[in-house]
Amino acid sequence: MELDDIASIAILVFSQTAFVTAEKIRSSLPNSVIYSLAGRVPKNSKQYNTFGKCIQEQYKAKKIILALCSTGIIIRSLAPLIKNKFTEPPVIAIAEDGSCVIPLLGATKGANQLAEKLALILDCQAAITTSGERRFGINLLYPPKGLKLINPDHAKKFISALLNGATVRIEGAHPWILNSRLPISDKATHVIRILQQIDEPYSEKANELAFRQQISLQKGRVSVVGLGPGKREFRTFSAENALKNADDIIGYNFYIDLSKPFAKHQLLHKSDNHEEIARANHALALASEGRHAVLISSGDPGIYAMASAVFEAWEQADESLSDIDLVIEPGISAAFAAAARFGSPLGHDFAVISLSDNLKSWEIIEKRLRLASRADMVLALYNPVSKTRKRQLCNAIEILYQEKLSDTIVALAHDISREGENLKIMTLKQLRAQDVTSRTVIFIGSSKTRIFRKNNKDWVYTPRSYK
Numbered sequence: 001m002e003l004d005d006i007a008s009i010a011i012l013v014f015s016q017t018a019f020v021t022a023e024k025i026r027s028s029l030p031n032s033v034i035y036s037l038a039g040r041v042p043k044n045s046k047q048y049n050t051f052g053k054c055i056q057e058q059y060k061a062k063k064i065i066l067a068l069c070s071t072g073i074i075i076r077s078l079a080p081l082i083k084n085k086f087t088e089p090p091v092i093a094i095a096e097d098g099s100c101v102i103p104l105l106g107a108t109k110g111a112n113q114l115a116e117k118l119a120l121i122l123d124c125q126a127a128i129t130t131s132g133e134r135r136f137g138i139n140l141l142y143p144p145k146g147l148k149l150i151n152p153d154h155a156k157k158f159i160s161a162l163l164n165g166a167t168v169r170i171e172g173a174h175p176w177i178l179n180s181r182l183p184i185s186d187k188a189t190h191v192i193r194i195l196q197q198i199d200e201p202y203s204e205k206a207n208e209l210a211f212r213q214q215i216s217l218q219k220g221r222v223s224v225v226g227l228g229p230g231k232r233e234f235r236t237f238s239a240e241n242a243l244k245n246a247d248d249i250i251g252y253n254f255y256i257d258l259s260k261p262f263a264k265h266q267l268l269h270k271s272d273n274h275e276e277i278a279r280a281n282h283a284l285a286l287a288s289e290g291r292h293a294v295l296i297s298s299g300d301p302g303i304y305a306m307a308s309a310v311f312e313a314w315e316q317a318d319e320s321l322s323d324i325d326l327v328i329e330p331g332i333s334a335a336f337a338a339a340a341r342f343g344s345p346l347g348h349d350f351a352v353i354s355l356s357d358n359l360k361s362w363e364i365i366e367k368r369l370r371l372a373s374r375a376d377m378v379l380a381l382y383n384p385v386s387k388t389r390k391r392q393l394c395n396a397i398e399i400l401y402q403e404k405l406s407d408t409i410v411a412l413a414h415d416i417s418r419e420g421e422n423l424k425i426m427t428l429k430q431l432r433a434q435d436v437t438s439r440t441v442i443f444i445g446s447s448k449t450r451i452f453r454k455n456n457k458d459w460v461y462t463p464r465s466y467k
Contacts, residue, residue, distance in 0.1 A: 008033055010058040011066045012051065014096075016041055018068035021098040021122070025066065028121045028241060032066070052077040064106075064114065065091045071102060078105070086152055090114055098122040107133075108141040108152070116263040120244050128264075132159045137264060138180035140192075140209060144265060145218065145247060146289050147174060147194075147211045151204050158190065158209050166190050174211070175267050220287030220324045224307045226300040226331020227258055230417035234337060239329045242294055248286050250279050251296035251306075259296055276306060280313035287324040300333040304354050304382055335380040338413030338441045341423055343459040345411055345443045348466055350378035355385075355392045362392065366399060373403035378462055379444040384436045393433045400444060404428055409445035411460050412436065425451060425458050 009032035011022045019034065019041045026032045034045035035054055048054035051069075055077050058065050067074050071093045082088065082105065090106030092115055101118045103111040103126070112128050119126035133139045141155055149155065162168060167185035170177055172194025182192075195202055195212040202210055223242040228234030243249070243259060250269040251259070262268065271279055283293040297305035307328050314321065339346045351372040357365060372379055384393045400408075406429040414422040414437060424435065428444065436442065449462045 009064040009066060010035055010055075011068070012048075012055060012058075013037070013041060013045075013068045014051070018096040019045070021068055021094065021096060022066075024098065025094075025118065025121060028244070056081060059089065059091070062089045064089055066094055066118070067091070068094045068096050071104060074104060092118065094118065094122075095124075099124050101126045103128065107139060110142050110265075112139055113142065113263060113265040116265070117244055120261065120263065131163055133264070135163065136181045136183075138176070138182065139265070142265075143211055144176050144267070145291055146214050147176065148214050150195075150202065150210050150212050151208070154204070154206075154209055158207065161190060161207070168192055170194070172196060175269075179267060218290040220290045221292045221327065222283045222287045222310065222324060223292065223294045223327045223329055224301040224310055225294050225296050225329040226302075226305070226333075227255060227296055227298050228332040228417070229299060229334050229337040230258065230415070234332050234417050236329065236331060239331060242327070242329050243296075245292060246294035247291040248283075248293045249296065250283050250286075250293055255296045255298055258298070276309035277313055280306065280310040281317075283310065284313060284317055284321050284324065288321055297331070298334070299337075300331045301328055302330065303333050303335075303352070334382070334413075334416060334441050337416045338411075339380075339443070341413060341416060341421075342411050342425070342443070342461075344461040345409075345445060345449060346378055346380065347462040347464055348378065348446065348448065349375075350380060350462075351375075352380045352382065354382040355396055356383040356389065357392060358389075362395070365392070366395070369396060369399050370403055373400060373444075376446045376448075378446045378449060379442075381442040381444065383438070384440055384442055385433070386438050390433075393436060397431055397433065400428060400431075404444065405447065408447070409449045409451055409460060411443040411445075412440055413443070414440045416441070425460060 009029055011025060011032050011034045013019050013022050013034060013036045019036060022034045026034060035048050036045040038047040038049050055065060059078055059081055074093055086108050088105050090109050090111035091104045092111060093102045093104055101115045101124060103115040107130050112130060112133055115126040128134055140159060143149055167183045167188035168190045169186060169188040170184060170192050174194050177192060189207055191208045193208060193210045195210060198213060225239045225242050246266055248267045248269060249256060249259060252273050253270045256268055256270050269282060279295060283295045286293040295306050295310060299305060301307040335352060353368050355365060408428040410426050410428050410431050412424040412435060446462055448466060451458055451460050
């Protein structure tokens with residue numbers, strides 16, 4: 001049972017406090033149904049009269065159970081039904097106020113991974129007690145999509161040996177294994193074997209766990225997510241949900257670090273800057289295997305970011321990739337976040353221009369700077385400098401001197417919503433290249449852009465009317 005394929009999740013509650021928490025969970029898990037004790041929670045939920053009977057019915061139906069109550073009542077109610085850990089559904093206890101999440105049953109069906117996802121939803125801790133997973137950072141009983149454990153009866157003895165000091169040799173390769181903390185040794189007598197071919201023959205061996213690559217029947221997805229300018233509170237709910245539901249997170253090192261926290265089952269694929277097409281192709285390849293890959297960008301992914309790179313790669317890809325789901329999750333752009341700090345400098349017509357000439361010529365940039373300036377539009381300038389691009393900003397300032405008045409209002413926003421945030425307001429004649437870094441957004445006002453002081457702060461805005 002893959003968590004993404006669940007027909008229904010049963011959320012059982014006793015009280016109004018628990019119902020509020022359950023509604024928060026339901027908003028993030030659309031396949032969930034709330035069951036509440038009759039007479040106590042007269043809201044939009046199914047009603048039950050006896051908790052024990054209700055939870056047993058859900059368990060027999062192989063539904064995932066999220067019970068917002070004490071662990072004791074759950075255990076006493078389900079004890080007569082507990083028989084085989086390889087077939088039992090996930091059963092998770094959650095504090096009524098959502099302050100902690102405890103997976104009780106169903107580790108082989110993804111209970112621990114779901115508990116981590118719930119902890120992200122509720123902003124709390126998941127109390128994972130599975131010894132192997134806590135020590136090695138991997139649940140060998142619950143491999144990711146596209147991989148199947150083919151000799152589960154060996155797992156108990158195998159994991160016990162590792163917990164007691166045995167090392168393990170890896171035959172084959174998979175990032176799920178390589179990203180773990182397993183005690184790997186080339187001389188180990190215990191072996192984890194990854195069978196790359198679906199029809200590759202295998203004979204069971206002592207001291208060995210074997211996993212086989214599977215063809216996924218599930219439709220893959222690529223979500224291109226905008227993180228916003230920095231702090232987590234600037235992310236949209238849809239971006240947060242995409243991150244929580246991902247199997248794989250792909251991105252530039254710095255942006256992956258901004259995306260924390262992650263669930264333990266999620267695989268991180270970090271890369272250097274300027275590898276956009278490679279990242280896009282990697283995400284498409286993962287989606288072709290039925291996985292949900294999230295590509296992350298700062299700001300909005302459609303503004304000088306990963307969305308266009310994905311479409312460039314997808315357009316050129318072969319027909320085998322034509323059927324994946326592709327979703328662009330918008331984010332708050334650096335320009336919009338910075339504008340909000342100053343007031344409303346983009347209150348009338350404006351143009352956004354990147355000063356990077358990596359993907360276009362400087363002649364094009366100069367033409368656009370001149371024409372937008374002559375049209376008296378507010379300018380938001382991205383990518384002003386980099387380690388290898390110093391002269392472009394100086395050239396741009398010279399062009400602006402020629403096309404705009406020297407007292408034009410200029411606003412510089414550096415590291416918006418990150419540590420070291422800094423705002424400066426000046427006139428065009430005061431603008432110097434040394435005031436700008438690669439993480440600065442530059443606003444060049446129109447002839448109508450104004451500045452005034454209220455509440456001990458200078459505010460910049462461009463009036464709505466242009467007369």
